[in-house]
Amino acid sequence: MQKLGSAPSRRKPSADRIAGAVAAALLVSADFTAIADEGSLRPYTIVRGSIPASLTGAAGDPARGRAIVLDRRLGACLLCHTGPFPEERFQGTLAPDLSGAGSRWSEGQLRLRLVDAPRLNPDTIMPPYYRVDGLTRVGSVWREKPILTAEQIEDVVAFLSTLRD
Numbered sequence: 806m807q808k809l810g811s812a813p814s815r816r817k818p819s820a821d822r823i824a825g826a827v828a829a830a831l832l833v834s835a836d837f838t839a840i841a842d843e844g845s846l847r848p849y850t851i852v853r854g855s856i857p858a859s860l861t862g863a864a865g866d867p868a869r870g871r872a873i874v875l876d877r878r879l880g881a882c883l884l885c886h887t888g889p890f891p892e893e894r895f896q897g898t899l900a901p902d903l904s905g906a907g908s909r910w911s912e913g914q915l916r917l918r919l920v921d922a923p924r925l926n927p928d929t930i931m932p933p934y935y936r937v938d939g940l941t942r943v944g945s946v947w948r949e950k951p952i953l954t955a956e957q958i959e960d961v962v963a964f965l966s967t968l969r970d
């Protein structure tokens with residue numbers, strides 16, 4: 806707090822950083838909204854840090870999953886991640902490289918990470934892709950919809966599983 810009559814303090818750089826982060830978050834959530842077309846979530850069971858069963862009961866399509874990962878509006882994974890995508894010039898620097906993710910993690914671990922990353926790490930910046938609560942920044946039209954559909958989650962899981970070292 807600033808005392809009355811004292812010299813006005815200069816704006817702290819941290820305030821700028823916070824404002825920037827909020828703007829970025831809003832931008833990100835705007836990017837993350839206009840996407841899923843599924844009204845309700847399929848139930849799933851978490852077993853020891855993983856969701857072992859497919860959300861749809863079927864295996865996903867790795868080629869479609871790759872397209873979702875690269876799509877700047879759909880998965881937008883490359884806002885944060887790098888990966889084995891030589892055709893992509895701009896890749897993120899905020900998260901681990903996705904190369905080898907299929908060797909490091911089981912399919913079920915990858916599925917839980919995508920569905921609800923904050924459940925594994927409450928401080929993560931990775932958004933929950935298959936959750937509808939807690940998305941307070943999105944417009945009311947989108948609050949009932951996950952970022953990705955169950956089918957899209959399965960496609961991305963199938964693709965990540967192919968990323969072996």
Ligand code: HEC
Nearest residue numbers: 880881882884885899900901906909926929930931932961
């Ligand atoms: C806003 C940033 C951000 C976005 C967008 C994002 N992630 Fe992440 N992701 C992270 C961070 C940070 C981690 C590191 C672990 C943590 O924070 O919990 C991570 C971890 C992971 C991991 C585990 C990496 C490892 O091997 O240790 C995988 C797999 C992953 N993300 C996949 C994805 C996919 C697929 C997408 C897109 C559908 C995506 N992420 C979108 C930030 C992001």
